[in-house]
Amino acid sequence: xxxxxxxxxxxxxxxxxxxxxxxxxxxxxxxxxxxxxxxxxxxxxxxxxxxxxxxxxxxxxxxxxxxxxxxxxxxxxxxxxxxxxxxxxxxxxxxxxxxxxxxxxxxxxxxxxxxxxxxxxxxxxxxxxxxxxxxxxxxxxxxxxxxxxxxxxxxxxxxxxxxxxxxxxxxxxxxxxxxxxxxxxxxx
Amino acid sequence: xxxxxxxxxxxxxxxxxxxxxxxxxxxxxxxxxxxxxxxxxxxxxxxxxxxxxxxxxxxxxxxxxxxxxxxxxxxxxxxxxxxxxxxxxxxxxxxxxxxxxxxxxxxxxxxxxxxxxxxxxxxxxxxxxxxxxxxxxxxxxxxxxxxxxxxxxxxxxxxxxxxxxxxxxxxxxxxxxxxxxxxxxxxxxxxxxxxxxxxxxxxxxxxxxxxxxxxxxxxxxxxxxxxxxxxxxxxxxxxxxxxxxxxxxxxxxxxxxxxxxxxxxxxxxxxxxxxxxxxxxxxxxxxxxxxxxxxxxxxxxxxxxxxxxxxxxxxxxxxxxxxxxxxxxxxxxxxxxxxxxxxxxxxxxxxxx
Ligand code: SF4
Ligand code: SF4
Numbered sequence: 001x002x003x004x005x006x007x008x009x010x011x012x013x014x015x016x017x018x019x020x021x022x023x024x025x026x027x028x029x030x031x032x033x034x035x036x037x038x039x040x041x042x043x044x045x046x047x048x049x050x051x052x053x054x055x056x057x058x059x060x061x062x063x064x065x066x067x068x069x070x071x072x073x074x075x076x077x078x079x080x081x082x083x084x085x086x087x088x089x090x091x092x093x094x095x096x097x098x099x100x101x102x103x104x105x106x107x108x109x110x111x112x113x114x115x116x117x118x119x120x121x122x123x124x125x126x127x128x129x130x131x132x133x134x135x136x137x138x139x140x141x142x143x144x145x146x147x148x149x150x151x152x153x154x155x156x157x158x159x160x161x162x163x164x165x166x167x168x169x170x171x172x173x174x175x176x177x178x179x180x181x182x183x184x185x186x187x188x
Numbered sequence: 189x190x191x192x193x194x195x196x197x198x199x200x201x202x203x204x205x206x207x208x209x210x211x212x213x214x215x216x217x218x219x220x221x222x223x224x225x226x227x228x229x230x231x232x233x234x235x236x237x238x239x240x241x242x243x244x245x246x247x248x249x250x251x252x253x254x255x256x257x258x259x260x261x262x263x264x265x266x267x268x269x270x271x272x273x274x275x276x277x278x279x280x281x282x283x284x285x286x287x288x289x290x291x292x293x294x295x296x297x298x299x300x301x302x303x304x305x306x307x308x309x310x311x312x313x314x315x316x317x318x319x320x321x322x323x324x325x326x327x328x329x330x331x332x333x334x335x336x337x338x339x340x341x342x343x344x345x346x347x348x349x350x351x352x353x354x355x356x357x358x359x360x361x362x363x364x365x366x367x368x369x370x371x372x373x374x375x376x377x378x379x380x381x382x383x384x385x386x387x388x389x390x391x392x393x394x395x396x397x398x399x400x401x402x403x404x405x406x407x408x409x410x411x412x413x414x415x416x417x418x419x420x421x422x423x424x425x426x427x428x429x430x431x432x433x434x435x436x437x438x439x440x441x442x443x444x445x446x447x448x449x450x451x452x453x454x455x456x457x458x459x460x461x462x463x464x465x466x467x468x469x470x471x472x473x474x475x476x477x478x479x480x481x482x483x484x485x486x487x488x489x490x491x492x493x494x495x496x497x498x499x500x501x502x503x504x505x506x507x508x509x510x511x512x513x514x515x516x517x518x519x520x521x522x523x524x525x526x527x528x529x530x531x532x533x534x535x536x537x538x539x540x541x
Pocket of ligand 1: 057059060083102103105117
């Protein structure tokens with residue numbers, strides 16, 4: 001089904017560059033796999049004191065907590081490391097994944113009694129195209145391409161895919177751009 | 189995951205043995221058993237074994253166990269009264285009429301409802317026949333003369349229940365209902381099949397065995413089943429043998445596939461009610477407020493249970509101060525990451541790089 005998947009291309013996020021324009025949200029809603037619901041999150045970090053916004057796609061964790069806590073076996077990870085959105089026939093809408101994901105990614109759509117989340121535009125990436133959000137982001141907060149391309153664009157940053165949450169270290173398929181030489185980001 | 193689950197094996201074995209006993213009892217030691225159905229019987233017994241095995245493995249998983257435990261606890265508590273009316277309404281709305289699917293898409297919802305009703309009605313009719321619990325006999329006198337209407341007697345567990353003429357409503361329902369089930373399933377399954385062949389989103393994520401095969405099987409079972417009746421009515425039974433064998437073949441593949449593939453969701457779906465009840469009774473414990481956004485995001489019960497589930501699964505989301513990441517809402521967690529990111533950039537002396 002997906003012999004075109006380009007494993008050499010990766011996702012790089014730099015939320016510090018997010019300007020909160022929500023172009024990615026509009027583009028995300030065009031994705032064929034999520035029934036025209038935007039899955040990407042853009043929100044103010046603490047509106048009372050700062051205009052900082054953040055942007056969040058699914059990080060496609062190596063050992064996804066969302067899938068582990070799902071009582072219905074509705075979330076699966078494929079051979080390319082993509083953690084897919086809930087299987088519509090299985091998901092019972094319990095929101096375990098929504099509350100347990102360390103990055104706050106899955107969305108529970110109450111009306112459908114279904115969890116939905118970013119699957120890195122599988123309809124596009126599985127045929128060698130880039131995810132919708134990364135093609136429209138005007139500020140470079142979202143980038144999809146090879147490591148070499150990223151290095152040229154951001155010579156003073158390093159892609160990091162290791163995050164610390166309490167006593168847990170989570171490794172992911174998606175990278176976050178941090179100051180050069182950083183190997184791990186302690187979040188909590 | 190362990191390859192062999194002893195608890196599940198014994199649960200499955202017990203369920204199968206109970207069914208065999210009920211078959212023997214219901215058919216009066218096979219006295220009333222229709223030998224033509226024996227292949228279906230083995231298929232069904234296999235399906236029962238497989239379904240109970242998989243179900244038992246499933247409910248032993250930490251997140252599922254929590255819902256099971258909570259449902260049992262509710263069943264024996266005073267909250268049961270609070271929940272019984274709610275559950276009944278929920279069952280009618282979401283399991284019987286599947287309103288959550290209709291909300292996802294009207295066409296899909298209706299097509300799914302047709303498939304579901306067709307399948308469930310067909311199960312309700314064929315399973316008691318396959319188990320020999322129900323059988324029909326022709327009242328002999330009515331069979332002797334061609335111009336007298338045939339009258340049938342229905343037997344349940346070997347007891348005579350009632351008689352009905354073939355051309356009555358009961359007669360029509362008894363001998364014709366399966367055809368209507370087939371028609372419903374064919375319409376529903378064909379709708380989904382064409383959708384799966386056309387919709388780009390579905391095409392990119394589906395697999396043959398998980399998504400296409402079940403629809404093909406449903407169609408093949410229904411078409412050959414319908415073919416049996418048409419054959420009998422309009423072709424004087426020509427090629428009946430072929431039809432009967434192919435129908436039996438597809439039904440048995442369908443039955444054997446239940447525990448492994450997509451059809452297992454039929455068995456899993458009622459858990460949705462459990463999840464709804466859990467949410468309802470969880471409210472009694474109060475709502476959890478996010479440490480960052482200061483807004484309520486789920487019930488306290490949910491957070492407490494998730495702490496237990498994640499620990500059992502080997503994830504430790506607690507920090508040195510004893511706080512848990514689970515005490516932050518999804519939005520709060522996204523903000524934590526953004527704050528950590530900003531801090532890392534600030535420490536490096538430049539906001540971008
Ligand atoms: S980021 Fe969240 S939703 Fe995405 S794979 Fe990891 S745990 Fe699952
Ligand atoms: S909401 Fe759906 S996908 Fe998420 S944990 Fe519950 S059943 Fe699984």
